[in-house]
Amino acid sequence: xxxxxxxxxxxxxxxxxxxxxxxxxxxxxxxxxxxxxxxxxxxxxxxxxxxxxxxxxxxxxxxxxxxxxxxxxxxxxxxxxxxxxxxxxxxxxxxxxxxxxxxxxxxxxxxxxxxxxxxxxxxxxxxxxxxxxxxxxxxxxxxxxxxxxxxxxxxxxxxxxxxxxxxxxxxxxxxxxxxxxxxxxxxxxxxxxxxxxxxxxxxxxxxxxxxxxxxxxxxxxxxxxxxxxxxxxxx
Numbered sequence: 352x353x354x355x356x357x358x359x360x361x362x363x364x365x366x367x368x369x370x371x372x373x374x375x376x377x378x379x380x381x382x383x384x385x386x387x388x389x390x391x392x393x394x395x396x397x398x399x400x401x402x403x404x405x406x407x408x409x410x411x412x413x414x415x416x417x418x419x420x421x422x423x424x425x426x427x428x429x430x431x432x433x434x435x436x437x438x439x440x441x442x443x444x445x446x447x448x449x450x451x452x453x454x455x456x457x458x459x460x461x462x463x464x465x466x467x468x469x470x471x472x473x474x475x476x477x478x479x480x481x482x483x484x485x486x487x488x489x490x491x492x493x494x495x496x497x498x499x500x501x502x503x504x505x506x507x508x509x510x511x512x513x514x515x516x517x518x519x520x521x522x523x524x525x526x527x528x529x530x531x532x533x534x535x536x537x538x539x540x541x542x543x544x545x546x547x548x549x550x551x552x553x554x555x556x557x558x559x560x561x562x563x564x565x566x567x568x569x570x571x572x573x574x575x576x577x578x579x580x581x582x583x584x585x586x
Contacts, residue, residue: 352397354406361414364389373413375556378442382413390418399424405432413442420449421585425457433463437478443517446474447481452584454478455485461496468503473515480521484528485584492533492578500529500536508543511550520552523564530568534578541568 365383373382397403401424408419420436433454440446454460460482467479483503487495504526511522526547530540544564552561571577 352400352403354403354410357393357397357403357407357418358410358412358415360393361385361412361418365414373444376442376444377555378413378444381411385414385418387417390414390421393418394421397422401427404428408436408439411439413445416440416442416445417449420445420453423453425453428453428457428459430459430463433457433459434466437463437467437475438472440478441474443474443477446478447517447521449585451478451481452485452586454482455584456489460486461490465499473518476515477517477521480518480525484521484525487528487532488581489584491580492535495533497533497535500533501539504529504536504539504543508546511547516553519550520561523547523550523552523561526564527562527567530564531571531576532578532580537568537572537577541565544568 362383364385366386367384369386370378370382370384373384400422404419404423407415407422410416416436416439433450436450437446437454440450451464454463464479464482464486467475467482470476470479487500507522507526511519514522523544526540526544530537530544533540541564547564550561550564554561
């Protein structure tokens with residue numbers, strides 16, 4: 352599909368109701384307001400198309416940028432493109448759920464995640480923690496640097512409550528990810544979640560809540576799914 356064709360379809364799929372919801376979640380114009388479920392119908396048609404993904408991302412339209420993350424090719428996307436996308440994604444739905452997930456599925460996810468969490472720009476740092484949380488969910492433990500993960504858990508324990516708003520959210524998500532997907536670090540992750548207590552994040556005019564790490568990890572353990580990896584991060 353060509354860029355103009357996709358943009359026309361996105362515009363037709365948009366609704367004021369969804370635009371209003373996205374604005375409540377921090378989206379800025381331009382945005383058509385396309386529901387994620389509708390975006391997935393386009394993904395089935397387009398499949399993976401990295402060149403088109405880069406064109407869509409460059410439009411600056413929130414729906415197009417989100418779709419770019421869904422159709423990006425983790426096998427061919429470059430670190431430079433991922434860096435540019437992380438820098439340009441100020442809306443957390445794009446940065447954490449599209450860019451972070453694509454990065455996590457790529458061979459560059461670990462390195463980019465570690466680089467991004469060092470950023471002083473909050474939306475880049477939050478993308479980094481989201482990426483690392485995605486990496487642990489899909490890579491086998493023998494492909495993970497367990498000592499480095501252990502050190503990052505300690506960092507979260509020391510820094511989370513003083514971190515910027517969305518960084519707190521994705522740090523908490525990282526603890527949950529390690530606790531659910533890395534069996535050897537699950538007990539430590541849960542203990543850190545317990546010690547952190549309530550993680551306060553301003554989620555705007557939404558009904559969303561910050562998940563509690565201990566309860567989330569316990570649920571996975573009780574279901575017998577501890578350490579069971581996912582096939583992909585993007586959904």
